[in-house]
Amino acid sequence: MNDGEAGQTGIKADSAHSQLIAISLSPASPLGPRAFFSSSAALPGGALSLRRLPQAASFYVRTSLDVASCEGHKGHKRLPAWRRTQWLSARMAEHNVRTVLDQDRQSCTGDSAVVLHAHLIMAASVGPAADPGYVSVETRPGGIAIVTVAKEPVNSMDLDMWMRLDQAIAGLEADPSITAVIIVSGLKKDVFSAGNDLMELYAPKTTSERYARFWVAQNAFLVRLHRSRLVTVAAIRGACPAGGCAISLCSDFRIMTPEGSMGLNEVQLGIPVPKFWGLLMGRVMGPKAAEDILLTGRMVLADEAKRVGLVDAVVPAEQLLAVALATAVQACKQPAAARAATKLLLREDFCTAWEAYFPTEPSFGWRFLSSPSTIAVLEGAMRRLSSKGGQKKPQQPAASKL
């Protein structure tokens, strides 16, 4: 799916009376096509299906439907235009788009002309990136892949990184020979990731629109990871705050080094913990214990993390990858399709609710990011990071990036 293929990618209505919806996809980054489109078609009761999109492509579409008119057989009735907006994960594209239209048809049956407006928020290619850069993928015997993230000095997570991660996992999911993935830091320092790049959150240097794209990109990746068909292991060497913690919580297993620390420390920077990140921690260690940690923004050290169930094991750094690999091998011993289906069944309600929350968060979060107090806190944090040359001390989570 590159620029040249984009013309063949499309949404097509399968009703006999429907018109083809032309979709123009244009690449939004060197990583591959990430496109915005807007299309419409008259669909007299037909169902849409997304065709010719790569199986593993991840994209989120905001749709709205206008019922332009509704004329009865013997009389006439004009419904005022109404619209309904929903974001879909089109990972299971045909199914989901059908669902939406089925629901809509309940309200707009008849001969009404239904005009669909679809707005694609994000799509990630499954092909190899033009420049894989700091996110590298290595495969080991037995179908286990290792994704190494090495963006010096602290793996700060910007829009580009979240999209590279999404592309890496999507690529592995599309490869039938792969059954497990281990995510590991390739940094010189003992840091899994320092969390989101503050420049994505610092209002004077970004926009609410950029923030919305950033927010969807990171959470789209996290949802993908959480319901991945792959066995997923986070191998955590060192500090793992905020966004790094979210990646870990979305994985099936978490292995940490003794020097490690983990937490969603957003509150310390004056930013709310993303709702579903907090709920995810509650699923791992119970809602009350999670709240106690989340509301103070406290980082949990390795020993406590093991005791409260936040990590599965604590092992020395030199054994980290070996234990992660052994964990993956052990987890892969049973029939893969049944295991993946069971995992999906157990997590699907949570992930569906998370995706339904996508359109809500950006405006809510931006209210905090654009407030003078949050801007001041972020400026303080950036000054401290700058004076340390971008370093980050694991035990001082107040200075963490998010």
Next chain:
Amino acid sequence: MNDGEAGQTGIKADSAHSQLIAISLSPASPLGPRAFFSSSAALPGGALSLRRLPQAASFYVRTSLDVASCEGHKGHKRLPAWRRTQWLSARMAEHNVRTVLDQDRQSCTGDSAVVLHAHLIMAASVGPAADPGYVSVETRPGGIAIVTVAKEPVNSMDLDMWMRLDQAIAGLEADPSITAVIIVSGLKKDVFSAGNDLMELYAPKTTSERYARFWVAQNAFLVRLHRSRLVTVAAIRGACPAGGCAISLCSDFRIMTPEGSMGLNEVQLGIPVPKFWGLLMGRVMGPKAAEDILLTGRMVLADEAKRVGLVDAVVPAEQLLAVALATAVQACKQPAAARAATKLLLREDFCTAWEAYFPTEPSFGWRFLSSPSTIAVLEGAMRRLSSKGGQKKPQQPAASKL
């Protein structure tokens, strides 16, 4: 509710303008009437009520409504036929059916003729079975009943067994002198149950339609057990995989012998763990700990089961029934109606979601059962079981029936 009574059982509309819906119930098995029916009536805005059905009867109805026409006072308008399907637990029959129609009326108000098609999936009689067979009921002083299941050699669960269990519990619920029930294995071997009969899952020997009935029958029983007004105790002697584990998880208390083992080991046979069985285990021991066990299909031995909260107590086999009885007596000391209502309130959302999932699972599950790889795994399991003369070793869950 036998064949003779079936003519009196019916769905009747309580609107003055409504027509009586005649329902013909015909017995589907020697255990009592299990009927399929299809009926319709013009219901101009009226509400349905299910009448003359035994209080404890358990049945699931798939309904669909057709709005055949809708004519206004001064004009005319014809809505195209639409349908909506919902499965109901008619345990609280009047309430639920009203609800469905109330919702429907929001969409089909007016003078439209609403045609109801109802399709009864399963109904269990509350009377004594013509042949109680291997599921026997004994009552003890203090209103405690013991349901013994003894279908040699391993209590393999087929459609017949799930319906007998449903009938047994329904009968006890309908008897006001009964306040608690203990479910126990009467097998010669140390086996609570080896789980579902593989013949119900082996695609070449069943059909997708039979599987759907089987699936609804087992889960209808499990939901009934989970929200029963009775105090429920599973007394588990020996191996308790899959379906037997589901019965235990739906009970209020689980008492196990030291030789016992418990788990939902479906993944080992290449079949997904039924969604709500897995969620149920998560409610007992936390979602993360449950996932770790479920995704590997691991059986948990007695000591660990006690430690992680999967069972309430581990006691020698010779004390099993005495401890189960004492547990039931203790739990029955408080006012029964308040206790049952509290239990129902705490579990109703879960059970309602579970029932709403009934129509979804069979087609999803059948995709796995009819796949060549699952068929091959089941054939291997059946060969191993056959070579052992139907025996089952608790410590070898890979050979378990489901």
Next chain:
Amino acid sequence: MNDGEAGQTGIKADSAHSQLIAISLSPASPLGPRAFFSSSAALPGGALSLRRLPQAASFYVRTSLDVASCEGHKGHKRLPAWRRTQWLSARMAEHNVRTVLDQDRQSCTGDSAVVLHAHLIMAASVGPAADPGYVSVETRPGGIAIVTVAKEPVNSMDLDMWMRLDQAIAGLEADPSITAVIIVSGLKKDVFSAGNDLMELYAPKTTSERYARFWVAQNAFLVRLHRSRLVTVAAIRGACPAGGCAISLCSDFRIMTPEGSMGLNEVQLGIPVPKFWGLLMGRVMGPKAAEDILLTGRMVLADEAKRVGLVDAVVPAEQLLAVALATAVQACKQPAAARAATKLLLREDFCTAWEAYFPTEPSFGWRFLSSPSTIAVLEGAMRRLSSKGGQKKPQQPAASKL
């Protein structure tokens, strides 16, 4: 918001074609305006917004909409009147009321005249109470408030007390200098609260309508407490059954004295545990462990309460307030807005579901309260309490008030 201001408080439609809905609020108690109103307006597709209501006012509105007529452009169609009822928390008033009407418009589009009937169940003033009485508020340096409840002999909770508590917390929430609140008993005896006043539950001395108001008042307070922007600490000296336990469970932290005991012991009086009180206990200690306690109505003593996570700390009575203050100070160290937003995000789904349950419970609960067996149990409890001069022994929860 007093009697004089009530005339300015109103619901106003923001559509150009809408009529102003006049709302007459009249004070219902010396504590401030608690009003019932009924209003209507023709709203051709407009959205309502609640204006000029104090930010912190808590009120619950039961609304119903009548579609009186629906006339099309070229034809005519008359929809029969239908109604839909929903309770709203108007804390985020504008948002919620819009939502309701948006949903309604889906069903009643067109030129129909939509008649809104709104019935305000409870509104609490944010100003100082005319007579604060036995609920006193004291503020400490650092923005920490202490709410002391001292209604001798056992802080029995009647409608008046729940409304005073709601008013006290609402007042603190409206004061930007306050960041935390500690709730403590000022009784002579070691009792946090003996729970609801039996006279509110004893059917011969109350009415179903009074009970409905009582039920909404207490749960409206509890929901407010649970999602309060304030850090909340329950400092529990002595017995803490039922309603007192509910207050504790809604708080962020629970500190208890060694003589303390806690539980939702409703079942012992023949009354179901309120659904969301029970679910709340499940969130703190897990659903299975909570059910075991709830279904027997057992009171948990301090040591066990600490062990199972029902309380955060057990400290001698002379240190109780100091530890509660230290807990509040510690919890307040991080940015308040981010902490409050995170807390709200984590609890909002639970609180929203709880509020949606408000209209359901009163008729359900009244069925129990008006049954001869519950009346007899309550009469026995009142006789025992009367013979002890209103005393309550913590270890005898069967004699507890609710």
